[in-house]
Amino acid sequence: MRAGDPADPLLLQVLPQAAELVAVPGFVDDAVGDLSARSAHGVLQKYAGRALLIATGSCAVNCRYCFRRHFPYAEETAASNGWREAVAQLRADGSISEVILSGGDPLSLATAKLRELTTQLATIPHLRRLRIHTRLPVVLPERVDDELTAWLRDLPWPIAIVLHANHANELDACVSDACARLVAGGVTLLNQSVLLARVNDNADALADLSERLFACRVLPYYLHQLDQVRGAAHFAVRDEDALALVTRLRQRLPGYLVPRLVREIAGVAHKVPL
Numbered sequence: 001m002r003a004g005d006p007a008d009p010l011l012l013q014v015l016p017q018a019a020e021l022v023a024v025p026g027f028v029d030d031a032v033g034d035l036s037a038r039s040a041h042g043v044l045q046k047y048a049g050r051a052l053l054i055a056t057g058s059c060a061v062n063c064r065y066c067f068r069r070h071f072p073y074a075e076e077t078a079a080s081n082g083w084r085e086a087v088a089q090l091r092a093d094g095s096i097s098e099v100i101l102s103g104g105d106p107l108s109l110a111t112a113k114l115r116e117l118t119t120q121l122a123t124i125p126h127l128r129r130l131r132i133h134t135r136l137p138v139v140l141p142e143r144v145d146d147e148l149t150a151w152l153r154d155l156p157w158p159i160a161i162v163l164h165a166n167h168a169n170e171l172d173a174c175v176s177d178a179c180a181r182l183v184a185g186g187v188t189l190l191n192q193s194v195l196l197a198r199v200n201d202n203a204d205a206l207a208d209l210s211e212r213l214f215a216c217r218v219l220p221y222y223l224h225q226l227d228q229v230r231g232a233a234h235f236a237v238r239d240e241d242a243l244a245l246v247t248r249l250r251q252r253l254p255g256y257l258v259p260r261l262v263r264e265i266a267g268v269a270h271k272v273p274l
């Protein structure tokens, strides 16, 4: 963040604003139907073959647009009871080939706690991939320490880590080093971002983000249209503006640096491209 700049795109992501208190029709607590997708304690299953674990409610930042900002974390974390309920569900459902650690931020857990989970997951024969959704390598790159990379290297599956960065300024030299350590450990690095008014809703910001991600060995994956969660309406970008931005990105960047513009619609079997 640039000191003294109230319009700084990193500051705006975390600064509480009075606009959050204005009720806007359509912006609700459970914007993407998480609660009805719950299959066990801390486990969400919406899509074929994939189960998402709410590993923890803790997070290193509190993004003001977070779609889980009203999620009942205290009751719904997979780590409680030594992961027992969550692991039992994953073991019982032979259709699950990929486990996604999410939250909150799963890397806010101690590495020993993560190892406790993956030791149990390693005994489930139908699991083929592990994915980790985390913002920690971006906001606290020191988290990618030797203990974490040793844990990743010991895992028996191919690993994808999906980072969350919305602006090129988030990706400084420390973040780049953390990404290099992950890549050296054989991890596939992707990024998801959210299209946010005044943060990254212009073609220059999005193109710079893609370029900077690739310089850090990260491929852009999703660009999310904002989930309509209560208190986040001031971040919304109109669909026609979002589509126009992606068209401009396609005109400027190689195809692999253009993220897929998607929206999550409760009840649909996949993220929905715009």
Ligand SMILES: *Cc1c(COP(=O)(O)O)cnc(C)c1O
Residues within 6 Å of the ligand: 037, 044, 045, 046, 047, 050, 051, 052, 100, 270, 271
């Ligand atoms: C977004 C999401 C996923 C992952 O979807 P992909 O399209 O595979 O990235 C999985 N489970 C839940 C509950 C999700 O919300």
Ligand code: SF4
Residues within 6 Å of the ligand: 059, 060, 061, 062, 063, 065, 066, 067, 068, 103, 104, 105, 135, 164
């Ligand atoms: S990092 Fe992710 S889980 Fe944490 S507050 Fe931001 S959007 Fe929410």
